[in-house]
Amino acid sequence: MRFPIYLDNNATTPLDPRVLDAMMPYLTDNFGNAASRSHEFGWRAEEAVELAREQVAKLLGASAKEIIFTSGATEADNLALLGVAEMYKEKGNHIITTPVEHKAVLDSCKYLEKHGCEVTYLPVDKYGLVSPDDVRKAITDKTILISIMSANNEIGSLQPLEEIGKVAKEKGVIFHSDAVQSVGKVARSTCRRSSASARRARSRCSCSTKKRSA
Helix, strand or coil, X not given: XXXXXXXXXXXXXXXCHHHHHHHHHHHCCCCCCCCCCCCHHHHHHHHHHHHHHHHHHHHHCCCHHHCCCCCCHHHHHHHHHHHHHHHCCCCCCEEEECCCCCHHHHHHHHHHHCCCCEEEECCCCCXXXXXXXHHHHHCCCCEXXXXXXXXXXXXXXXXXXXHHHHHHHHHCCEEEEECCCCCCCXXXXXXXXXXXXXXXXXXXXXXXXXXXXX
């Protein structure tokens, strides 16, 4: 047995050799800036980014146009919560979440509470699951966002996203899910279901999927 033993691969994990092989050309020869469209180095980088966008979209069951890359999941969570709060402040100021969310979501909620938002923290059962009925009961005419993670980063509970998504669709409330711990591990086309809700009931899913570094 080799020591020390590392047991926190949900936080960060050694790079998959296949990922390293795929990235090496862009860390050595094709090192251009994807935003630089006036030369071949930039064109090659942009092609790689767009391919990655299509691959992520396929994984999530979304369209490539719906994929926005950030520096990590924490930034994505911040972008979703703070962005919705700012965009819909004229409609309402109520957010629904749970106390077992990742710190990136909880910190954003605490920040928003200090700036005029009301946050409802729904309780979870002994398995760490929130009830879709509790979500429904918590919605008010001021609710602008539901933020509930896909899989818990500590105990692995898989939240009933499909049922919660149906509630969000019915009520016309935006639904955000931090899906970092489930993407690539659990077959869930979360974004497609909720994006369909967006087109029909102005409810949309914003998935935070990039692995955190800590």
